[in-house]
Amino acid sequence: MTGVPFVRRANVADASHIERIVTAAYAPYVPRIGRKPAPMTVDYRALVTATDHVWVLADDSEVMGVIVTVPEADHLLIENVAIDPQLQGRGHGGTLLAHAERQAIELRVPQIRLYTNAAMTENLAFYPRMGYLEVDRRAQDGFDRVFFVKNIPVGR
Numbered sequence: 702m703t704g705v706p707f708v709r710r711a712n713v714a715d716a717s718h719i720e721r722i723v724t725a726a727y728a729p730y731v732p733r734i735g736r737k738p739a740p741m742t743v744d745y746r747a748l749v750t751a752t753d754h755v756w757v758l759a760d761d762s763e764v765m766g767v768i769v770t771v772p773e774a775d776h777l778l779i780e781n782v783a784i785d786p787q788l789q790g791r792g793h794g795g796t797l798l799a800h801a802e803r804q805a806i807e808l809r810v811p812q813i814r815l816y817t818n819a820a821m822t823e824n825l826a827f828y829p830r831m832g833y834l835e836v837d838r839r840a841q842d843g844f845d846r847v848f849f850v851k852n853i854p855v856g857r
């Protein structure tokens with residue numbers, strides 16, 4: 702790793718790095734959930750090609766993490782956040798979440814929403830530390846999900 706990490710829009714050349722990071726980050730959860738978590742089933746090459754929703758945390762030499770954000774009329778949805786497991790615990794997840802907050806402010810939406818699997822207990826502790834409030838738990842798409850929101854102060 703060289704240089705200061707920064708967030709940039711993902712490009713097609715990043716797709717294989719994104720898939721590697723997502724696979725490595727979510728693999729420990731497969732036994733807990735009993736199947737691959739939803740982010741492991743995404744075609745990131747197609748997603749990067751078809752949308753502008755994928756962002757990477759990178760430095761001069763490598764992609765270190767990914768965040769997928771989807772603007773909605775009244776909120777910004779975070780569909781996925783993943784950091785290379787070898788680089789976790791260094792604040793990179795917080796950097797990607799801060800990027801989402803900047804996006805929400807720029808979009809002038811008052812809330813960020815995200816969900817995680819109930820079996821991902823690390824996330825259930827992490828998101829509240831980052832200012833997210835748990836608002837719901839329910840089964841969705843065959844997964845037991847926990848839903849979080851963070852209100853964003855925006856001038857309207």
